[in-house]
Amino acid sequence: xxxxxxxxxxxxxxxxxxxTLSCSPISGHRxxxxxxxxxxxxxxxxxxxxxxxxxxxxxxxxRFSGRQFSNSRSEMNVSTLELGDSALYLCASSFEVSxxxxxxxxxxxxxx
Amino acid sequence: xxxxxxxxxxxxxxxGDSAVIKCTYSDSASNYFPWYKQELGKRPQLIIDIRxxxxxxxxxxxxxxxxxxxxxxxxxITETQPxxxxxxxxxxxxxxxxxxxxxxTSLLVTP
Numbered sequence: 533x534x535x536x537x538x539x540x541x542x543x544x545x546x547x548x549x550x551x552t553l554s555c556s557p558i559s560g561h562r563x564x565x566x567x568x569x570x571x572x573x574x575x576x577x578x579x580x581x582x583x584x585x586x587x588x589x590x591x592x593x594x595r596f597s598g599r600q601f602s603n604s605r606s607e608m609n610v611s612t613l614e615l616g617d618s619a620l621y622l623c624a625s626s627f628e629v630s631x632x633x634x635x636x637x638x639x640x641x642x643x644x
Numbered sequence: 645x646x647x648x649x650x651x652x653x654x655x656x657x658x659x660g661d662s663a664v665i666k667c668t669y670s671d672s673a674s675n676y677f678p679w680y681k682q683e684l685g686k687r688p689q690l691i692i693d694i695r696x697x698x699x700x701x702x703x704x705x706x707x708x709x710x711x712x713x714x715x716x717x718x719x720x721i722t723e724t725q726p727x728x729x730x731x732x733x734x735x736x737x738x739x740x741x742x743x744x745x746x747x748x749t750s751l752l753v754t755p
Contacts, residue, residue, distance in 0.1 A: 563741075565742075573747065574733065574746065574747035574748045575733060575748075576745075576746070577742050577744055580742060580743075587740065588740045588742040588755050590742065591645065602751065624688070629676070629737055629743055630675070630695070633743065634690070635687040635689070635691065637686075
């Protein structure tokens with residue numbers, strides 16, 4: 533079966549711009565979580581969605597937002613990009629949080 | 645929110661030796677504890693998980709133990725092989741719907 537698909541794989545943006553990242557979960561998975569991965573901080577939780585509802589949000593500024601569609605596909609948006617937003621953004625999906633996440637390959641965002 | 649501490653940050657062992665990675669968590673209501681392995685340039689992959697109603701779980705050379713009273717859990721890898729070299733992350737699901745990760749342990753297995 534198809535895995536978790538994230539697009540695009542790589543992105544270069546300028547400070548102040550905004551960006552939208554996409555995640556298509558495994559078919560049948562309704563829980564989708566997003567993480568920011570940086571060398572010093574590991575995997576930091578951004579938010580979790582289930583059936584189009586955001587159930588949890590991590591400790592990130594309001595510039596980070598997301599949504600989930602009725603087909604469980606999810607997008608995250610970062611507005612007013614800062615240099616510190618450069619990171620690998622990972623999406624993960626599961627039937628439910630406690631059933632083991634499958635991660636996508638991530639989107640590598642570079643802000644210049 | 646949940647705080648997950650992971651130690652050590654780096655670990656070097658010789659092939660055939662055992663490796664142990666330890667994590668602590670802060671939310672006493674946490675009930676699900678997975679471990680992920682991330683090889684260089686690849687996505688994290690689930691290798692084993694344990695729920696709060698179980699004290700130990702084993703899968704071939706990998707085992708996880710959970711001490712709910714002390715709020716810590718550990719990953720044990722026996723008979724390590726060079727292909728076990730990777731970054732390992734522990735995680736804990738808090739009382740809500742967030743899976744919070746430790747900062748990772750870089751394991752190097754030398755032949």
